[in-house]
């Protein structure tokens with residue numbers, strides 16, 4: 001009997017670069033503080049439509065983004081604000097979009113579920129789970145034809161991995177040796193359905209073996225581990241070595257969205273969430289490695305909090321789209 005885990009690849013662990021780690025910590029904090037604010041705004045009905053906060057996935061999103069080159073592109077998930085923040089998207093335009101304002105990334109027409117920010121290399125969030133996988137095959141083909149050395153990182157959840165597009169996309173990407181990194185963020189749940197009941201394999205990473213590509217199973221709360229793994233996979237893809245599949249394991253914070261009280265989750269899982277809190281983990285790593293002091297962290301929090309508060313104020317002051325133009329921007333002839 002083969003031990004499935006032995007079939008997986010382990011990324012080379014790079015020595016921690018102090019400057020880079022401090023930057024990653026800052027981004028993790030940015031994502032967290034941004035999301036805490038969006039939840040407040042959602043509860044006070046200033047954010048309209050859906051909201052899927054990235055809390056719990058901060059290190060996975062920040063580490064993955066850091067492992068790419070600037071010209072590489074990212075397909076985020078519906079729970080993917082962290083990718084936008086890590087790519088340096090404007091807090092103002094993000095907030096305005098979530099508030100449905102004309103000044104947002106998509107003129108207030110997309111909100112949380114269809115946001116796109118091509119200026120920072122972020123492709124559109126897809127409301128249909130798993131539909132980003134074949135799209136990533138498409139950008140992979142384009143980049144391969146253009147010989148431009150660009151890599152696509154395609155993020156998706158453990159729920160989305162159960163979609164048929166997963167098989168079709170990984171199979172084609174492997175046959176054509178496309179420069180794509182498939183990045184599954186397994187936060188343990190697909191809405192109210194647990195990973196253990198939806199997935200026959202212990203980790204999706206093992207499925208990579210069936211598509212003749214490297215599969216990595218990593219701790220998605222460890223930003224440096226995620227960074228090293230994505231960097232290795234992206235560099236292989238860029239050098240013509242084809243795709244990889246990474247599963248980054250995280251623990252979802254609370255409900256699927258802020259209005260879900262998650263009564264289906266075991267109490268102890270919610271009570272021990274702190275042990276998997278990416279901010280707490282990265283903070284400890286930064287302090288233990290003497291990369292930051294408590295005072296540095298407090299100062300950072302203050303700076304980021306101020307920037308986010310300004311973005312909220314700016315977003316609230318922006319205009320809603322004119323009623324007459326609203327549909328003109330989102331409907332077309334088919």
Ligand SMILES: Cc1ncc(C[n+]2csc(CCOP(=O)(O)OP(=O)(O)O)c2C)c(N)n1
Nearest residue numbers: 079127128129157158159160187189190191
């Ligand atoms: C094809 C499809 N099926 C179902 C849904 C409804 N739905 C939206 S989010 C979600 C759970 C997604 O779970 P996962 O992919 O693990 O991502 P997570 O929300 O946990 O980050 C479901 C079932 C959908 N949007 N698209």
